[in-house]
Amino acid sequence: MAFLAAALSGRDVRVDRVDGGGLAWTDGRAIHVDAAASKDLQLRQLCVQSALLASASLNGDIVRRLRRRPALARRYLAVEGHRALAALADVLPPSMRTLIDASRATHSRSPDESLAVALSKVEIEDAPLAFGEIRAREWLAGERREGGAGASAGSEHVPRRQRDARGEWPEVESEDAVDDVASSPVGGGGGIGRLLQNLLERVRQLKGGGAPGADAATHLTRSGSRAGVVAVRSSRTAESVDDAFGKGTGIAYPEWDTHRGGYRPDWCTVQEAEPPIATHATVAWLDGHELRRPLARLGMxxxxxxxxxxxxxxxxxxxxxxxxxxxxxxxxxxxxxxxxxxxxRDLSVLVLLDISGSVSQIGPAGTAVHDQQRSVAAALLTVLHEIGDRVSLYAFSSRGRSAVELVPVKRFDDALDSRVMSRLRSLVPGAYSRLGAAIRHGTHLLLTRAGTPRKLLVVLSDGLAYDHGYEPVYGAADARQALGEARRDGVACLCLSVGAGTDVETLRRVFGSAAHATVPSPGQLHRVVGPLFRSALRGAEGRRRAA
Structure with a gap:
């Protein structure tokens, strides 16, 4: 059962059989099932709780809203449970698919929408016994334990802020979130605000330097979610992508505001910029020979x-x-x-390479994260092209919502030649990472330019989504939402963090239920690339056939 739980949830989780006849629940590290229940009921409980973990149904923002509100937790579980199971329908054991109520699974498309439905006055039928329960207190206690362990192991630790007006603890995932205090209308104008701004200037430089965008900061306020939100790509019209960029206007995309539970339409502007051709010494790329065999079996x-x-x-x-x-x-x-x-072969692959300032940091292996992920990008580009797939590579960074920049290292119709490798060598990390906008533009390019039935978006990033007005909690939610939009459109998504040492929980908050993994070094990629590609493509296959 532990093997099944790990396979379904996508994390290392144990299964505990508990005496006492209680309902199943999870704290993120273990799934607790009733020892006295039948094997079939235990298996059903296991599948539901694993689905909640895999679909990011129990992220910190939502669970905090459920704390001390058991009735709301039951309503949320009754909606979200069916949605989470439906998302895993293609990998669930056949006998477990009867748990899914197809009509109720369509009530929401994300955990945030499920919470909005639960908060509404809509009548909701109680969840089946097999769904178990959500124990918010135990889940949050587990999060605090993991945070403490990470700090003791040498990772950076930032104290949480004071309680808000409801007595809840706002989540702060890194030092970047503290920047909101200095940029807020309350603290920014006073002496404390100015002092914090001066102290945090070094943080901004480490994140890539440069003036942030002109947009106002997003604050840690959480208003009620609104149901029925539908993702749209852009309300601006252009004859083509080239036409839009040729006029210098870029393309506008929406952005998901997790604090308000809705989209900000036409909020981010993506522009493409040609990179300079490198003149410095050549870079030692990863030998992609070991990647050829696992990748050659895919996309046929x-x-x-x-x-x-x-x-x-x-x-x-x-x-x-x-x-x-x-x-x-x-x-x-x-x-x-x-x-x-x-x-x-009927596969097109678009690789998105993160070149924000944070990837310039030296990873655990003693090499800059940028160099390791750039080497992986070169290997994937070369191998996929040689085995016959359509492939493109874009690098991305941002300086505010109006200046999200993507560098087309190789477009789908470009030849793979020395100029492409020169562009790749010329990339220098800097600025910030508005990850959601980059994902939406990559999805748009795949849908309009790929020309094949199967489409795969590969994101190479350290998982640190940050920009002006795009603090970590907000940015992670927007990136998850963008990946969900891509998968609903039939685009397979795979997110890789190579050499960064980013903890698994941070990656899960950013990448959600999309296939993702952290790889310690480029040389170890060949061990996992086959299963990861298959997992991502299998997840999109059902949606592609339904369309």
């Missing part, structure tokens, strides 16, 4: 061959002709099958 489209001596289906026309020939007294050929074979 099925061709159906008729009148075969064996196969997985009957060729009706050939079977009828065979019977007619027999009735006519001749000796027919018994090649009456249709055989499906994979002979062609």
């Amino acid at each position: 489209g099925l061709d159906r061959f008729h009148r075969q001596p064996q196969g997985d289906d009957i060729d009706i026309d050939a079977a009828i002709e065979m019977q007619l020939e027999r009735l006519a007294g001749s000796s027919p050929q018994e090649a009456v099958y249709v055989e499906s074979q994979r002979h062609r």
Whole structure:
């Protein structure tokens, strides 16, 4: 059962059988099921709680809203449980798919929307016994324990702020979130605010330098969520992407405001900028030979061959002709099958490379994160191109919401030549990372430029989403939302953090239920790249067929 829980939830989680006949629950590190229940009920409890973990249903913001509100927690679970199970329908054991109520699973498309439904006055049927319960106090206690362990191990620790008006603790994930105090209308104008701004100037320089954007900061206020929000790409019209960028206006995308529970339409402007050609010494790239074998097995489209001596289906026309020939007294050929074979590649891959200031930091391996992730990008670009996939590579950084910049190292129709590698060598990390806007633009390019049935977005990032007015909690929620939008459009998503040493929980907050992993060094990528690619493509296959 522990193996199944780890496979479904995407994390290392144990299974505890507890005496006493209580409902199943999880604290993130273990799933607790009723020891006295039948094996079938235990398995159902395990699947539901694993689905909640995999779908980021129990993120800190939401669980804090459920604390000391058991009735709201039950209503939320009754809505979110079906949505989370439906998201894992293609990997659930067949006997467990009966847990999903398809009509109720469509009531929301994200944990935030499920919470909005639970907060509304809509009548909600109680969750089945197998759904268990949400124990907010135990979950938050587990989060605090993990935070303490991380600090003692040498990671940076920032004290939490004082309680807000409701007596709750706002979440602060890194020193960047403290910047909101200095930039807020309350603290920014006073002496304390100015002092904090001066002290945090060094932090901004480490994050890449440069003046932040002109947008106002987003503060840690949490208003009620609104249901029925639908993601849109942009309300600006342009004949083409090239036309929009040619006029210097860029493309506007919405941004998810987790504090208000809704989208900010046309909030971010993405612009493409050609990189300078590098003149310095060549870079030692990762040898992609070991990546070729696991990647060559992926992205193969099925061709159906008729009148075969064996196969997985009957060729009706050939079977009828065979019977007619027999009735006519001749000796027919018994090649009456249709055989499906994979002979062609039908995959397009767009690699998004994070070049914000944070990736200039030296990773645990003693090498800059930027150099390691750039090496992986070069290897993926080369191998995927050589095995016949359509591939492109864009680097991204930002300086405020109106200046999200993507550098087209290689577009889909560009040749893979020395100029591409020169562009890749020329990339220098700096500025910030408005991750959600980069993901939305990458998705847009895949949907409009890929030209193949299967589409995969690979994000290479340290997982630190930060910009002016884009503090970590807000940025993580927007990145998760952008990945969810891409997957709903049938785009497979894979997020890799190579050499950064970012903790697993931070990556989970940013990348949510999308396939993601942290790889200690580029040389270890070949061990996991096959399963990760398959997981991402399998998750998008069902949506692509439904469309």
